[in-house]
Amino acid sequence: MNPESPRKINILLALLVLVLFLGLGYLGYQNYRLTQEKTALEIELTNTKQDFASTTEKLGADIEAFKALLVATQNDKVNAEQNARAQQEALDAMSNTLGLYQKLATTDRELLAKYSKTYFLNENYSPARSVTVPSSYTIEPLKEKMISVDVWPFLQKLLDDATTANVDLKIASAFRSFDTQSTLKTTYKVTYGSGANRFSADQGYSEHQLGTTIDFTTAKLGTSFATFEKTPAFVWLKENAYKYGFILSYPKNNTYYIFEPWHWRFVGKALAQRLHDENKNFYDLSQRDINEYLITIFNQ
Numbered sequence: 001m002n003p004e005s006p007r008k009i010n011i012l013l014a015l016l017v018l019v020l021f022l023g024l025g026y027l028g029y030q031n032y033r034l035t036q037e038k039t040a041l042e043i044e045l046t047n048t049k050q051d052f053a054s055t056t057e058k059l060g061a062d063i064e065a066f067k068a069l070l071v072a073t074q075n076d077k078v079n080a081e082q083n084a085r086a087q088q089e090a091l092d093a094m095s096n097t098l099g100l101y102q103k104l105a106t107t108d109r110e111l112l113a114k115y116s117k118t119y120f121l122n123e124n125y126s127p128a129r130s131v132t133v134p135s136s137y138t139i140e141p142l143k144e145k146m147i148s149v150d151v152w153p154f155l156q157k158l159l160d161d162a163t164t165a166n167v168d169l170k171i172a173s174a175f176r177s178f179d180t181q182s183t184l185k186t187t188y189k190v191t192y193g194s195g196a197n198r199f200s201a202d203q204g205y206s207e208h209q210l211g212t213t214i215d216f217t218t219a220k221l222g223t224s225f226a227t228f229e230k231t232p233a234f235v236w237l238k239e240n241a242y243k244y245g246f247i248l249s250y251p252k253n254n255t256y257y258i259f260e261p262w263h264w265r266f267v268g269k270a271l272a273q274r275l276h277d278e279n280k281n282f283y284d285l286s287q288r289d290i291n292e293y294l295i296t297i298f299n300q
């Protein structure tokens with residue numbers, strides 16, 4: 001063997017070791033770099049995941065907030081609508097009340113007033129508007145009979161229905177002014193003395209001054225209707241007059257005047273119906289109770 005051979009081998013080995021060492025060093029470095037990269041990527045992944053989680057959470061929170069806002073908006077809308085409705089209802093109610101007050105203010109309170117020796121009509125009172133009753137309905141065609149224009153349709157229907165039912169029924173007296181009543185009372189007093197007070201109201205006390213009150217008779221009885229109670233006309237009126245809004249002011253045993261079967265006053269259908277149903281008389285009710293019917297007195 002060449003003596004130089006072991007040296008060459010040594011050099012070769014040394015080189016080999018060096019290459020190996022360098023190779024290992026490189027690999028070690030690469031491994032280190034990859035580990036570093038991996039760690040960095042892992043951190044980034046974690047961060048991204050966290051970001052994503054927090055983004056998702058935030059988005060979820062935003063959606064919830066939006067939903068809540070939507071519900072709140074809808075509630076606001078519903079509330080606004082309810083408020084608007086409530087306000088409209090309040091306005092309507094106020095308008096109705098105002099209408100009733102206006103109607104009440106323009107409704108003649110005397111129409112349903114109870115008269116007595118202490119409360120009576122003013123001498124200047126007369127019906128706001130009146131019409132002449134066609135003479136075919138009265139017993140004295142030449143004497144004009146007046147009645148409240150609002151009451152006439154009710155009275156005409158009553159008279160026409162009586163005729164249809166073959167009942168002889170006529171008008172003897174309707175509206176009487178204060179002066180007419182005064183003259184009438186004087187005449188009665190001349191004839192009957194103070195006894196006239198029992199059947200004829202003093203001037204101003206008479207319901208006839210209202211223009212809503214009628215003295216009925218029959219064609220047969222004419223102006224002498226003292227026996228009107230015995231006629232089929234009276235029986236028919238007792239059974240039917242309330243349907244047209246008329247009531248008997250002075251029934252038997254009343255505390256005001258003598259029984260006046262011929263004397264009927266218009267009080268409106270509702271009140272007449274009630275008096276009929278409860279078998280009561282107009283003067284039995286309190287004025288407060290009666291006044292409830294004032295606004296609807298001319299309702300059909």
Ligand SMILES: [Zn+2]
Pocket residue numbers: 173208214215262263264
């Ligand atoms: Zn009368």
